[in-house]
Amino acid sequence: MKLVLALIALAALAFMPSFAGPYPLGLMIGILGYGVLATAWAMFSGPTRYISLATVAFFGLGAYTVAVLSETLPYPVVLLVAALIGLVVALIVGLATLRLAGIYFVIFTFGLTELVRQLVTYYEVNVTRTLGRYVFLPLGPEHIYWQLLALLAATLAIAFWVRQSRIGLALRVIGDDPVVASHLGIRITRTKLTLFSISCVIMTLAGAIQAPRWTYIEPSIVFNPTTSFLVVIMALLGGPNRLFGPLLGAIPLFLLFEWLSANFPNHYSIILGLLFIAIVFVLPNGVLAAGESLWARMTRKEARA
Amino acid sequence: MTLLSLKGVTKRFGGLTAVNGLSFDLREGETVGLLGPNGSGKTTALNMISGYLPVSEGTIALGGDTISGLGPERIAHRGVARTFQLVRALPSLSVGENVLAALAFRREPVWGKAAESRINDLLSDVGLAGRAGQPADSLTYIDLKRMELARALASEPSLLLLDEWLAGLNPTELRAGIDLITSLRDRGITILLVEHVMDAVRALCSRCIVMNAGGKIAEGPTADVLADGEVIRAYLGEEHA
Ligand SMILES: Nc1ncnc2c1ncn2[C@@H]1O[C@H](COP(=O)(O)OP(=O)(O)O)[C@@H](O)[C@H]1O
Ligand SMILES: [Mg+2]
Numbered sequence: 415m416k417l418v419l420a421l422i423a424l425a426a427l428a429f430m431p432s433f434a435g436p437y438p439l440g441l442m443i444g445i446l447g448y449g450v451l452a453t454a455w456a457m458f459s460g461p462t463r464y465i466s467l468a469t470v471a472f473f474g475l476g477a478y479t480v481a482v483l484s485e486t487l488p489y490p491v492v493l494l495v496a497a498l499i500g501l502v503v504a505l506i507v508g509l510a511t512l513r514l515a516g517i518y519f520v521i522f523t524f525g526l527t528e529l530v531r532q533l534v535t536y537y538e539v540n541v542t543r544t545l546g547r548y549v550f551l552p553l554g555p556e557h558i559y560w561q562l563l564a565l566l567a568a569t570l571a572i573a574f575w576v577r578q579s580r581i582g583l584a585l586r587v588i589g590d591d592p593v594v595a596s597h598l599g600i601r602i603t604r605t606k607l608t609l610f611s612i613s614c615v616i617m618t619l620a621g622a623i624q625a626p627r628w629t630y631i632e633p634s635i636v637f638n639p640t641t642s643f644l645v646v647i648m649a650l651l652g653g654p655n656r657l658f659g660p661l662l663g664a665i666p667l668f669l670l671f672e673w674l675s676a677n678f679p680n681h682y683s684i685i686l687g688l689l690f691i692a693i694v695f696v697l698p699n700g701v702l703a704a705g706e707s708l709w710a711r712m713t714r715k716e717a718r719a
Numbered sequence: 720m721t722l723l724s725l726k727g728v729t730k731r732f733g734g735l736t737a738v739n740g741l742s743f744d745l746r747e748g749e750t751v752g753l754l755g756p757n758g759s760g761k762t763t764a765l766n767m768i769s770g771y772l773p774v775s776e777g778t779i780a781l782g783g784d785t786i787s788g789l790g791p792e793r794i795a796h797r798g799v800a801r802t803f804q805l806v807r808a809l810p811s812l813s814v815g816e817n818v819l820a821a822l823a824f825r826r827e828p829v830w831g832k833a834a835e836s837r838i839n840d841l842l843s844d845v846g847l848a849g850r851a852g853q854p855a856d857s858l859t860y861i862d863l864k865r866m867e868l869a870r871a872l873a874s875e876p877s878l879l880l881l882d883e884w885l886a887g888l889n890p891t892e893l894r895a896g897i898d899l900i901t902s903l904r905d906r907g908i909t910i911l912l913v914e915h916v917m918d919a920v921r922a923l924c925s926r927c928i929v930m931n932a933g934g935k936i937a938e939g940p941t942a943d944v945l946a947d948g949e950v951i952r953a954y955l956g957e958e959h960a
Contacts, residue, residue, distance in 0.1 A: 591807055594809060598795060
């Protein structure tokens with residue numbers, strides 16, 4: 415029943431480009447893009463509570479791969495290469511960082527983004543002797559929209575599967591208590607690495623698919639750390655441990671930030687920073703969860719009164 | 720048949736030697752008490768057996784194979800399960816999921832429909848029948864201990880390590896707890912029992928090993944060990960000797 419509803423919603427959304435104008439379509443692309451990133455982020459960070467700020471490192475790698483290879487290879491092959499690059503980087507980063515915990519992990523993933531950006535810049539300046547790149551692909555916004563919609567559907571399907579599967583349970587046990595996890599026979603590194611990699615490959619694809627939108631790409635555009643912060647806020651706002659939570663968080667926040675960046679371009683990052691702090695410290699389980707527990711407390715009080 | 724064998728096992732934390740050259744054997748099916756005053760190294764010894772801490776020196780063997788050097792997940796797969804002195808529940812999981820977590824990652828995993836009935840059996844074995852759906856963080860202390868035991872039993876261990884599992888229970892609960900451990904012993908599970916409750920030790924353990932300041936000071940049949948002058952001094956201080 416739920417599957418039927420989901421398929422109907424998907425089909426309806428697939429028709430959207432045929433009647434929506436360019437502006438709403440652009441907004442929808444943004445929402446889908448962030449919906450994918452937030453859902454993928456929460457797949458790993460929700461159960462483990464590892465706040466990763468590396469989202470844009472993978473997103474940017476995907477976009478850059480398309481920018482570099484789109485002239486030489488067929489588009490589907492380019493996407494495949496992007497996914498592979500994302501996978502390899504995720505495995506390296508995962509092995510290096512997943513033993514870190516708490517704030518060290520946060521800082522490392524933040525630093526990683528800068529490192530990747532510097533490496534790409536170095537490569538471009540010293541090896542290929544170009545910094546910016548043009549992406550000319552015969553893909554209109556509606557193609558990007560459809561690809562992102564398909565990626566979002568796939569991401570939600572994977573997230574759904576993870577929640578039902580042993581590996582999803584393993585990750586929740588690790589998030590609660592890694593010592594217990596290991597004593598129950600759970601292979602901690604393997605489990606974290608697997609889900610971290612799945613999550614990062616999806617982020618890489620999200621960047622790759624959106625690359626043609628920019629036409630002109632350079633490291634400071636596609637490796638913008640704001641993206642990583644936004645994704646964390648979206649996922650935490652909607653609730654990182656619910657299937658649709660991150661997507662539900664992405665919709666209002668994307669619209670809010672579109673509006674803020676258009677109307678308050680100078681104060682935008684301050685507002686973003688404050689929101690980040692507030693949500694990470696005050697509502698780490700999401701606004702929906704906080705609302706629910708508040709509701710539960712109020713109804714319990716009423717019952718007692 | 721010897722199930723567990725420690726030879727010269729030592730653990731140092733910086734300058735502190737928490738366990739010092741500890742050697743003993745457990746035969747299959749035995750319930751053995753590991754006694755000693757606070758800080759004598761009992762928990763550290765369990766931590767090395769379960770793989771939580773690496774040994775600084777010495778070897779631990781299970782069924783003839785060396786297990787010191789393996790991680791806890793490997794040792795768990797060889798049939799060692801434990802409870803913790805300070806209960807470690809998985810607070811964001813339900814009671815049933817706490818047990819499922821053990822079933823699902825055993826060497827022969829139990830999952831899906833088969834797991835559901837196993838969970839119910841395991842929970843009713845420890846007196847938590849019908850509580851599978853409850854959040855783990857809503858349980859009382861004694862029920863958390865029960866849940867932790869059900870989780871340990873879910874892996875069908877050949878060796879069970881209990882770290883002061885009976886501590887903090889009232890007399891009625893203690894009676895029930897001793898009966899529960901007796902039933903595990905009668906099922907043939909080998910148990911290493913760290914315990915301060917002497918009535919329980921007398922009722923459950925055929926043999927005891929006593930530690931003090933990291934070393935073994937006595938080993939033998941429970942009645943003999945508990946009558947030993949050195950043990951009484953270590954445990955209760957000079958005035959009781
Ligand atoms: N992880 C650790 N780091 C440093 N010292 C420890 C650690 N664990 C235990 N100790 C020390 O080792 C000694 C033995 O502790 P423990 O094994 O817990 O004793 P027991 O369980 O017999 O009360 C104590 O002095 C304790 O402070
Ligand atoms: Mg102890």
